[in-house]
Amino acid sequence: MPKRETVALGIGAIVVAVVLPLCNMLPAGSPLAISNFTLNLFGKFLTYAILALGLDLLWGYAGVLSLGHGVFFGLGAYAMGMHLMLEIGSKSVYQSSLPDFMVWNQVTVLPLFWRPFHSTAFTLAAIVLVPALFGFAFGYLAFRSRIRGVYFSIITQALALSAWLVFNRNEMNLGGTNGLPLHQPSTQRGLYVVTALTLIGAYLLCRWITLTRAGKVLVAIRDSETRVLFSGYSPAAYKLFVFVVSAALAGAAGALYAPQVGIITPAKIGVLPSIEMIVWVAAGGRGTLYGAVLGAFGVNWIQSWLTTSYPDLWLLFLGGLFMGAVLFFPDGVVGAIGRLGGRVRRLVSRRSDRAVSTPSVSLGRPMP
Numbered sequence: 001m002p003k004r005e006t007v008a009l010g011i012g013a014i015v016v017a018v019v020l021p022l023c024n025m026l027p028a029g030s031p032l033a034i035s036n037f038t039l040n041l042f043g044k045f046l047t048y049a050i051l052a053l054g055l056d057l058l059w060g061y062a063g064v065l066s067l068g069h070g071v072f073f074g075l076g077a078y079a080m081g082m083h084l085m086l087e088i089g090s091k092s093v094y095q096s097s098l099p100d101f102m103v104w105n106q107v108t109v110l111p112l113f114w115r116p117f118h119s120t121a122f123t124l125a126a127i128v129l130v131p132a133l134f135g136f137a138f139g140y141l142a143f144r145s146r147i148r149g150v151y152f153s154i155i156t157q158a159l160a161l162s163a164w165l166v167f168n169r170n171e172m173n174l175g176g177t178n179g180l181p182l183h184q185p186s187t188q189r190g191l192y193v194v195t196a197l198t199l200i201g202a203y204l205l206c207r208w209i210t211l212t213r214a215g216k217v218l219v220a221i222r223d224s225e226t227r228v229l230f231s232g233y234s235p236a237a238y239k240l241f242v243f244v245v246s247a248a249l250a251g252a253a254g255a256l257y258a259p260q261v262g263i264i265t266p267a268k269i270g271v272l273p274s275i276e277m278i279v280w281v282a283a284g285g286r287g288t289l290y291g292a293v294l295g296a297f298g299v300n301w302i303q304s305w306l307t308t309s310y311p312d313l314w315l316l317f318l319g320g321l322f323m324g325a326v327l328f329f330p331d332g333v334v335g336a337i338g339r340l341g342g343r344v345r346r347l348v349s350r351r352s353d354r355a356v357s358t359p360s361v362s363l364g365r366p367m368p
Contacts, residue, residue, distance in 0.1 A: 001207055005290070009203065016046070017196040021189055036188055040260055041304065043192040045297045047257040050195075050202050052280045052296035053289060054249030057206045059278070060286030061215065062242045063222030064148070067274050068156030069250050071163045072131035074269035076251030077258040078167075079130055081180035082114060083123040084259060101175045111173045127255035128248050135247030136240065143236040143243075148225065157271055164270035179265030182258060195256045199293075202249055206289055209245070218242060279318060282325040285332025295332060 001009070020042060026033040051073055058064050085099045096103050098110060116122045138159065142152060170176040209215050220228045221235045228235050258264045267273070276299075284295020299321070306314045329336040 001211070008290070009200075013196075013200050016042075017193060017200065020196075021193055024189055024192075039192055040188055043188070043195050043260045044257060045300050046192075046195045046199050047253045047260070048277075048280065048296040048300055049293040050199050050253035050256070051250045051277060052284070052292035053199075053202050053206050054246035054253075055277055056281050056286050056289055056292035057209065057249075058242050058246040059281060060288065060292070061210055061222060062218040062239055063225075064239055064243065065150075065153045065278070066156045066243070066246070067153050067271070067278065068158075068160035068163075069246070069277055070160050070269045070271075070274035072135060072247040072250035073254040073257070073273075073277075074163065074167065074264070074266070075131045075134060076127040076254030077264040077268065078174060078180065078254075079117070079123060079126045079251070080255035080258045081182055081264045082117040082174075083120065084182045085180055086114070086118050099175075099180070101178060101180075102173065105170055105173075107173065114173070127251050131251030131254075132244050132248040135244045139240045139243040139247075143239050146236070157274070160269065160271045160274045164266050167266040167269055175265070177266065179263055179267075180258075181263050188260070191256070191260060195260070198252060198256060202252070203289060203293070205245075206249075209242075210289070214238060214241070276318070279322045279325070281332075283321055283332055285334030285336075288332075288334050291332050291334035294334065298333075 020034060020039065023032050023034040024036065024039045028035075051069065055066065055069055058066060088099075098107060102110075117126070142155060147155065166172060167174055168177050174180065210218075217228065217233055217238050220233075221238060225235050254264075254268075257268075280296040280299050281292045282295070283299055284293070285291025299318075302317070303314060306317060325332060331339070
């Protein structure tokens with residue numbers, strides 16, 4: 001990584017993973033104290049940033065626009081939610097070993113696919129492997145058929161809609177439209193630290209991929225897939241690889257999101273959340289990784305403020321933000337700031353060059 005990015009990553013990691021939890025431990029009257037609510041809100045933003053990293057790796061570097069990443073996010077979240085609901089056990093409202101919604105729906109026996117989630121080890125593996133395997137199956141069929149561009153975006157959007165319809169059905173034994181209500185753990189600070197460390201690890205993983213030979217091929221596929229194909233490479237294999245990595249990161253983000261928010265519903269799987277994820281990356285700046293992190297954090301911070309103070313303006317702001325990103329700053333906020341900084345440097349350089357090239361006039365005594 002460049003030295004400047006390494007320093008910025010180190011400072012950001014210290015602030016996110018060390019300073020903020022320490023501020024949360026201060027007394028409530030301290031000017032630097034951070035409340036549990038604020039820390040929990042930041043933790044939710046960090047899970048979105050993990051998802052945005054994978055999406056930026058897929059869209060910003062490989063040029064593959066997915067409008068269905070909410071599905072992989074939801075798979076990881078539901079896997080974690082199922083485990084937490086089984087951990088509650090007889091401490092639930094109905095004091096039954098079955099989750100409360102199954103008691104409501106008169107389910108008498110725990111479904112077979114729920115039983116492995118009693119195991120913590122199985123759950124930790126499932127939150128990554130289930131989205132990754134699902135992404136592998138979907139991506140293999142799509143990329144093998146050479147579906148790309150807007151057609152791939154359309155079928156991923158159809159995937160999100162289909163998954164939303166399936167998860168809404170009570171017959172799935174996943175809570176239907178109500179989802180899985182979870183009891184938030186008492187160790188919110190520890191969960192936040194785990195989320196921050198996961199974000200740092202995800203960033204390092206994505207940056208390592210972009211610096212390898214595979215990362216260079218991904219950029220080449222984004223710029224001209226046909227030329228890469230004629231050069232002897234298999235674009236489908238590289239796109240499938242990055243699609244699976246992106247799906248796994250989305251699943252991990254969903255698993256960290258569910259216990260911090262306390263509920264997971266099909267609303268996080270549908271088309272609208274998947275489009276919002278694209279807005280995060282587009283607004284921050286795709287093809288940079290750190291732009292995706294800043295975009296996910298910034299857009300959701302603004303959403304939290306607008307939905308509290310001006311709830312009627314949030315959707316208008318979101319639409320305007322996406323239109324502005326497409327029309328006026330296609331490189332996102334990070335790209336716009338970089339271009340502005342480049343113009344300022346060029347302007348300063350031109351003025352300094354003119355000052356050096358201007359001849360100085362000396363006033364001496366005339367020759368006799």
